[in-house]
Amino acid sequence: MRKLTENELSLFLGKDFLHGTNDCYSLIREFYRVAFGIELTNYARPDFWWNAGLDLYNEFFPREGFRPVEIARPNELKYGDAILMAIKSPMPCHAAVYIGEGKILHHFYGRKSSIELYKSLWYNTT
Numbered sequence: 001m002r003k004l005t006e007n008e009l010s011l012f013l014g015k016d017f018l019h020g021t022n023d024c025y026s027l028i029r030e031f032y033r034v035a036f037g038i039e040l041t042n043y044a045r046p047d048f049w050w051n052a053g054l055d056l057y058n059e060f061f062p063r064e065g066f067r068p069v070e071i072a073r074p075n076e077l078k079y080g081d082a083i084l085m086a087i088k089s090p091m092p093c094h095a096a097v098y099i100g101e102g103k104i105l106h107h108f109y110g111r112k113s114s115i116e117l118y119k120s121l122w123y124n125t126t
Contacts, residue, residue, distance in 0.1 A: 020047065022107070024106055061082070079100050
């Protein structure tokens with residue numbers, strides 16, 4: 001594992017959203033490849049899968065070696081932790097990577113990829 005520099009992180013930013021190709025999961029896949037040398041499987045994910053009763057993160061993340069970790073406070077997160085969020089959905093439909101200093105790297109539906117503080121909507125839907 002290595003912590004990416006600001007310059008390396010900037011390569012992940014400002015990308016247009018295209019579900020299944022350039023989305024939150026593809027951003028996590030690329031981050032894990034660059035930062036940790038880990039190749040995550042590129043699972044098919046139909047648009048709005050969470051509205052069709054599919055629970056893709058909980059189904060596929062364990063296959064990739066992820067395991068749930070309960071935290072009491074955001075300051076317990078570690079660099080590279082994947083964070084799952086259920087935004088207007090009964091199951092996780094969005095994911096981000098914790099990059100330290102209270103910030104997440106993510107690509108929210110319909111927006112450009114970005115780094116934001118892990119608070120408000122992101123924290124409250126985790």
